[in-house]
Amino acid sequence: MISDQLADAPRPAVEARHLGKVYVSASGVVPALRDVSLTVEDRSFVSLLGPSGCGKSTFMMIAAGLTPKSSGSVLTGGVDVTGPCIDAGIVFQAPVLLEWRTVLENVLLQAEARHLDKKQAKERALSLIEAAGLTGFESKLPHELSGGMRQRVAICRALLHEPRILMMDEPFGALDALTRDQMGLDLMAMMERLDMSVLFITHSISEAVFLSDKVIVMTPRPGMVDQVIDIDLPRPRHLSTRESPEFSAYTHQIRDLFLARGVLHE
Numbered sequence: 626m627i628s629d630q631l632a633d634a635p636r637p638a639v640e641a642r643h644l645g646k647v648y649v650s651a652s653g654v655v656p657a658l659r660d661v662s663l664t665v666e667d668r669s670f671v672s673l674l675g676p677s678g679c680g681k682s683t684f685m686m687i688a689a690g691l692t693p694k695s696s697g698s699v700l701t702g703g704v705d706v707t708g709p710c711i712d713a714g715i716v717f718q719a720p721v722l723l724e725w726r727t728v729l730e731n732v733l734l735q736a737e738a739r740h741l742d743k744k745q746a747k748e749r750a751l752s753l754i755e756a757a758g759l760t761g762f763e764s765k766l767p768h769e770l771s772g773g774m775r776q777r778v779a780i781c782r783a784l785l786h787e788p789r790i791l792m793m794d795e796p797f798g799a800l801d802a803l804t805r806d807q808m809g810l811d812l813m814a815m816m817e818r819l820d821m822s823v824l825f826i827t828h829s830i831s832e833a834v835f836l837s838d839k840v841i842v843m844t845p846r847p848g849m850v851d852q853v854i855d856i857d858l859p860r861p862r863h864l865s866t867r868e869s870p871e872f873s874a875y876t877h878q879i880r881d882l883f884l885a886r887g888v889l890h891e
Contacts, residue, residue, distance in 0.1 A: 635667035635668075636667065636700075636702050636703035637664045637665060637666055637667060637700075637702075637703075638665045638666065638667055638668075638669070638701065638702065638789060638790040638821075638822035638824070639663075639664070639665035639688050639699065639700070639701055639790060639822075639824060640663075640664050640665075640699070640700045640701075640703075641661055641662055641663050641664075641684070641688070641697065641698070641699040641700075642662050642697055642698050642699075643660050643661070643662055643696065643697035643698070644658055644660075644661040644662070644684070644687065644694055644696070644697035644698065644699055645658055645659055645660060645661070645694065645695045645696035645697050646658040646680065646683055646684075646687060646692070646694055646695045646696075647695045656846070656847035657680040657683045657846065657847060657848065658680040658683055658684060658687075658847060658848045658849075659847040659848070659849050660697070660849060661680075661684065661697070661848065661849060661850055662697075662850065663841050663850055663853070665790065665822055665824050666822070666838075666839075667822060668820065668821065668822055669822050669823075669838045669839065670813075670816065670822070670823045670825065670836055670837050670838045670839075671822070671823065671824055671825065671837060671838065671839045671840075671841060672825045672826075672827055672832075672833035672836060672837040672839070672840045672841070673685070673824065673825070673826050673827070673841050673843060674827055674828070674829075674830065674833045674840050674841065674842050674843065674879070675828075675842060675843030675844065675845070675848060675851075675888075676828070676843075676845050676883075676888045677828065678845070678846045679843045679844065679845055679846050679848040680843065680846060680847065680848030681794075681826045681843060681848065682794050682795075682826055683848075684848070685715075685792050685794055685824060685826055687699055687706070688701065688706065688710070688713075688792065688824065689706075689709070689710050689713050689715055689792055690706045690707070690708050690709040690710040690713075691709060691715075701713065701789070701790065702789055711739075712788055712789045712790065713788050713789070713790050713791070713792055714783030714784050714785075714786070714788035714790070714791045714792065715783055715791075715792050715793075715794075716776075716779050716780055716783045716791065716792070716793045716794070716796045717779075717794050717795075717796070718794060718795040718796060718798045718799055719799070720767070720775040720776050720778060720779040721779065722767040722775055722778060722779065723767075724766065724767050724768060725766070726766075726767075727763065727764050727765060727766060728754065728759060728762050728763050728764070728765050728766075728767075728770070728778050729747075729750060729751070729754065729763040729764070731767070731778050731782060732750040732753065732754065732778060732781045732782045732785055733746060733747065733750050733785070734782060735782050735783070735785040735786055736750070736785060736786075739786055741785075741786065746785060749785060749787075750781065750785055751763070753781040753784055753785065754781055756814075756815055756818065757777040757778075757780065757781050757811065757815070758777065758811065759774060759777055759778065759781070762774065771804070772799065772800055772801075772804065773800055773804040773807065773808055776796060776797070776800065776808065777808075777811070779796075780796070780812070780815075784815075784819065787821075788821060789821055789822065790821060790822045790823070790824060791816075791821055791822070791823045791824070792823075792824045793823065793824070793825045793826065794826045795826055795827060795828070796808075796825075797809065797832070798827075798828070805832075806864065809832065809835060809836055810863075810864070812836070813836060813860075813861065813862060814861075817860070817861065823836075825837065830876050830879045830880060830883075831867065831876055833879075834856055834858075834872060834875045834876055834879070835862060835866065835867060835872070836862075837856050838855070838856055839853060839854065839855050839856060840853075840854045840856060840875075840879065841853050841854075842854065842879060842882060842883075844886065845886070845887075845888060851882065851886065852882060854875065854878065854879065856875060857871070858871060858872060858875075
């Protein structure tokens, strides 16, 4: 009975054990990640937070199967990552849209690459465009959109094939503060309606706490897991959540950790 229950239990979206990565160049060996062990649970929102150069993006690229590891292991959905992960959606800091394709055509690029059913893909694309607040812009070209709107298109494209996990590398980093706040709210609203996990890369303490179920704090390079902080804030979250004593306590905890490690200096 117990073994049957364990077999039926959902596997973590991402599971890394003693993961390491080194880059070899003409000037020598550069360690990026060292002995990283972490878990992104099924249907959870996990942020990877740390200073520039600590290997956050490298970790995401390895988990997505786009960069080979040097040591250790990483699994998605219980399957060892040995190549590009077909069950992941990826969003980078830059939207990377094709300028000659409309909003709808950019979203459907995912369907063409994966040979999805055209009718079903279009129906899902239109549904995602509506959920992202882009209804009426389906025929617009990227240069006709704001930065936030372009990033919404990139998110829709990443979600088209219904991935198990959405991996996002500083997706709001190039946006202004107001647009960044709105994108965070919109992302949480979309995630409440979709059955998936999120691995979110960020430099922002407040953003990580606001969005996440769990924040994994990384050390400076070579990146290692410093602390794992469970964020016990009720959902749905609102901008007023940031004014709560609980929110402040989490941000202070992480800020004090960075001060203690010398990442921040007063």
